[in-house]
Amino acid sequence: MLLGAGAAVAWAASPARALLAQIAPAPLPRNVEALLAQLTPAEKAGQLTLMAAAWAGGAATALNPAGAAANFDGQLDEVRRGRLTGVFNGNGVAMAKRMQTVAMTEAPRNIPLLFAADIIHGFRTVFPVPLAEAGSFDPDLARRTARAAGAEAAASGIDWTFAPMVDIARDQRWGRGVEGAGEDVLLSRLMATARVQGFQGTRGLAARDAVAACAKHFAAYGAGEGGLDYNTVDISERTLREIYFPPFQAALAAGVPTVMASFNEIAGVPATANPWLLREVLHDEWQFGGLVVSDYTGDEELIAHGFAADAREATRLAFLAGVDMSMQSGFYIKHLPDLVAAGEVPMARLDQAVRRVLALKVALGLFDDPFRRIDARREKTQVRTKTTLALAREAATKSIVMLKNDGDLLPLPRAGQRIALIGPFAQGQHDLIGPWNVYGTDAEAVDLLSGVREAVKDAALVTVVEGAGIDAPLPGGIDAAVAAARAADIVVLAIGESQRMSGEAQSRSDIVIPAAQQALVAAVVATGKPVVVLLSTGRGLALSGAVLGAPAILVTWFLGSEAGRAIADVLFGVVAPSARLPVSFPHATGQQPYHYGHKNTGRPNGPGPLAEYKAHYREFPNDALFPFGHGLTYGKITYSALDLGGGVLAADGTLTVSATVTNSGTHAAEEVVQLYVRDVAASITRPVRELKAFRKIALTPGQSTVVTFTIRRSDLLFVGVALKPTVEPGRFRVWIAPSAQAEGVSGDFTLA
Numbered sequence: 001m002l003l004g005a006g007a008a009v010a011w012a013a014s015p016a017r018a019l020l021a022q023i024a025p026a027p028l029p030r031n032v033e034a035l036l037a038q039l040t041p042a043e044k045a046g047q048l049t050l051m052a053a054a055w056a057g058g059a060a061t062a063l064n065p066a067g068a069a070a071n072f073d074g075q076l077d078e079v080r081r082g083r084l085t086g087v088f089n090g091n092g093v094a095m096a097k098r099m100q101t102v103a104m105t106e107a108p109r110n111i112p113l114l115f116a117a118d119i120i121h122g123f124r125t126v127f128p129v130p131l132a133e134a135g136s137f138d139p140d141l142a143r144r145t146a147r148a149a150g151a152e153a154a155a156s157g158i159d160w161t162f163a164p165m166v167d168i169a170r171d172q173r174w175g176r177g178v179e180g181a182g183e184d185v186l187l188s189r190l191m192a193t194a195r196v197q198g199f200q201g202t203r204g205l206a207a208r209d210a211v212a213a214c215a216k217h218f219a220a221y222g223a224g225e226g227g228l229d230y231n232t233v234d235i236s237e238r239t240l241r242e243i244y245f246p247p248f249q250a251a252l253a254a255g256v257p258t259v260m261a262s263f264n265e266i267a268g269v270p271a272t273a274n275p276w277l278l279r280e281v282l283h284d285e286w287q288f289g290g291l292v293v294s295d296y297t298g299d300e301e302l303i304a305h306g307f308a309a310d311a312r313e314a315t316r317l318a319f320l321a322g323v324d325m326s327m328q329s330g331f332y333i334k335h336l337p338d339l340v341a342a343g344e345v346p347m348a349r350l351d352q353a354v355r356r357v358l359a360l361k362v363a364l365g366l367f368d369d370p371f372r373r374i375d376a377r378r379e380k381t382q383v384r385t386k387t388t389l390a391l392a393r394e395a396a397t398k399s400i401v402m403l404k405n406d407g408d409l410l411p412l413p414r415a416g417q418r419i420a421l422i423g424p425f426a427q428g429q430h431d432l433i434g435p436w437n438v439y440g441t442d443a444e445a446v447d448l449l450s451g452v453r454e455a456v457k458d459a460a461l462v463t464v465v466e467g468a469g470i471d472a473p474l475p476g477g478i479d480a481a482v483a484a485a486r487a488a489d490i491v492v493l494a495i496g497e498s499q500r501m502s503g504e505a506q507s508r509s510d511i512v513i514p515a516a517q518q519a520l521v522a523a524v525v526a527t528g529k530p531v532v533v534l535l536s537t538g539r540g541l542a543l544s545g546a547v548l549g550a551p552a553i554l555v556t557w558f559l560g561s562e563a564g565r566a567i568a569d570v571l572f573g574v575v576a577p578s579a580r581l582p583v584s585f586p587h588a589t590g591q592q593p594y595h596y597g598h599k600n601t602g603r604p605n606g607p608g609p610l611a612e613y614k615a616h617y618r619e620f621p622n623d624a625l626f627p628f629g630h631g632l633t634y635g636k637i638t639y640s641a642l643d644l645g646g647g648v649l650a651a652d653g654t655l656t657v658s659a660t661v662t663n664s665g666t667h668a669a670e671e672v673v674q675l676y677v678r679d680v681a682a683s684i685t686r687p688v689r690e691l692k693a694f695r696k697i698a699l700t701p702g703q704s705t706v707v708t709f710t711i712r713r714s715d716l717l718f719v720g721v722a723l724k725p726t727v728e729p730g731r732f733r734v735w736i737a738p739s740a741q742a743e744g745v746s747g748d749f750t751l752a
Contacts, residue, residue, distance in 0.1 A: 045336040046083040053090030058439040060089035086114030096157035112370035116160040123152035125388040126433040126440035132399040132557035134181035135579035139194035146198025151209040155382035160212040164195035166247035171593035173227025175506030178538030182582030183595040189250040196254040206365030215251035217262030220244045257290040272298040278322030291356035293325040300329035324353035396559035396566030402577040402632040406551035411573025415457035420488035421464040434558025435503030451564025468520040485527045502538025522546040540583040578670035580631035584624035596628040596740035597687035629739035635669025642745035658708040659736040663699035678733040
């Protein structure tokens with residue numbers, strides 16, 4: 001599976017010969033091609049070496065501590081010697097200008113440097129974490145926030161961002177799910193497309209406000225065993241092609257010029273040294289012409305994997321497998337020249353990788369103007385503008401999911417009510433922007449207390465009590481919280497995870513609200529006062545106990561620069577909640593990994609009570625507490641009048657299906673109408689449901705709208721027995737529904 005029969009034989013006989021047969025150099029402008037011919041092997045290896053900036057920006061040193069060991073003067077000397085292609089997560093224009101000046105005036109070949117950064121969900125203006133934004137079910141919103149983030153980054157000297165992360169995440173224990181679009185393939189594909197288009201803009205990569213995107217992590221990083229970061233992955237090629245590959249294919253179709261190899265192994269071969277993955281699939285099958293970069297020390301980690309004996313072998317394996325650029329290990333600059341001299345790495349392969357790097361620099365306009373994005377005036381004037389902050393507020397409001405609203409407790413009145421804000425996230429400049437943001441800060445973000453006091457008529461009626469720490473109780477905290485609750489008319493309880501509980505290396509073995517906060521919730525709910533729970537989180541949580549006793553629950557994730565104002569907008573009905581869950585919230589941690597599109601098994605329990613010898617846990621059914629796609633509005637939404645358009649889909653035709661969606665409530669609402677399909681019987685067993693389309697519609701009170709979808713044969717394709725896309729005639733179940741578990745309206749159609 002990892003190589004393919006013919007290539008496996010060739011590679012075993014001669015890795016270099018197998019590789020040379022696949023090299024097809026991309027053309028470069030004549031002057032750059034001439035420059036390439038002048039480079040020594042060491043200088044070529046320098047073009048393939050990317051390091052963390054010694055003069056780091058923002059939180060970069062904390063996020064990548066190994067980079068702190070470098071010395072800026074020493075890094076400048078590496079530039080002078082042609083041993084460095086660029087740096088990442090540096091300290092803005094001042095740093096970039098000094099380094100680029102050295103490259104263009106003191107280095108022997110005057111090749112411009114490349115400046116990269118982790119711009120995951122915003123630069124100085126911070127947008128909701130990507131998982132939250134995926135809940136908007138609004139790809140255009142993701143495109144607009146990526147466009148704003150890319151423009152801000154470009155205004156600060158950055159050419160390349162290590163985003164978007166397009167990994168499917170079906171185990172909520174995995175901390176890096178916060179950087180992606182959740183568990184569904186269709187939603188992840190659409191968000192991947194939107195984010196690539198947003199970062200890169202519409203005027204070409206050479207535009208001063210464009211940054212090159214990077215699709216990561218190739219591949220199946222989110223499928224690590226036990227939800228443990230960096231862990232082993234052992235899945236079928238069919239699952240790769242059906243679940244984990246499509247978001248990368250969408251990113252490539254959108255024009256992404258770079259791909260990052262993942263840390264994990266697949267079936268015993270680390271992705272960083274996997275020729276089947278990086279050459280046969282990515283370059284040969286998909287015709288990707290861009291460059292592949294390792295993740296942070298990914299090539300070095302081949303040694304710890306037990307795949308390479310030493311640094312030299314790790315370099316050879318990663319480079320021949322298809323990793324063009326080495327990030328942070330320094331292995332390529334140390335070992336590639338000698339490997340080429342010894343004949344273990346073909347010069348043609350070295351030239352191929354350098355061409356890919358130089359082609360990216362050409363596309364970014366750096367050979368025309370190496371300082372095109374290095375502009376101190378733009379750095380000061382084109383970040384955190386009124387426009388970008390307004391967009392951050394819009395994106396945050398559109399990312400909030402309302403899980404429940406018993407008795408229509410929400411929206412809250414803006415006047416005449418005493419409100420107690422309670423919990424570790426009720427106030428303060430902390431845990432607002434979310435994990436893995438290098439340049440934004442919590443200190444520049446709006447907290448919940450500030451947002452609520454701005455929104456109400458009389459700020460004096462708002463009190464705030466911490467009640468408990470995130471992980472530990474506070475002396476007298478619960479007593480103070482209970483007293484505040486009793487003195488209030490309404491309690492807003494802000495609880496959940498810190499932003500350090502999500503992100504890289506932040507897998508959790510138990511995805512619950514910490515015990516100290518659970519005790520706080522139980523005490524406050526016991527007062528009998530109306531309680532609105534706000535959940536800070538970067539993953540789907542297993543909610544239990546008193547939290548579920550609160551009449552209203554909002555998932556507020558980590559919403560970025562305008563978090564407090566956005567939450568207040570939804571709390572007080574300025575904006576109605578419109579987001580839906582991009583991941584399932586399970587009954588318990590023990591269900592992980594769980595996703596809505598699971599297989600039925602030969603012993604499904606079916607509707608009704610739990611039965612013996614059926615596929616379920618002892619404690620609960622094999623479903624989610626709050627499923628993918630779930631989310632309420634301030635309206636009252638019903639589905640009716642399914643129309644299957646005759647119920648037969650011709651092999652070369654289309655089938656139009658529709659339903660009537662009605663808002664019978666007194667508030668305007670936005671509804672995400674979702675189309676799910678199940679192939680009832682096929683040569684490869686199919687999931688119980690698959691999302692095929694969705695539409696977001698606005699409904700005024702009392703309004704009904706007929707929502708129509710068109711189904712084509714191509715929508716029903718799956719990876720068949722021969723590992724090729726196929727579809728088989730037969731019966732299909734279709735739902736038009738508000739979530740992956742809701743019945744909505746449903747019926748059958750036939751593919752002829």
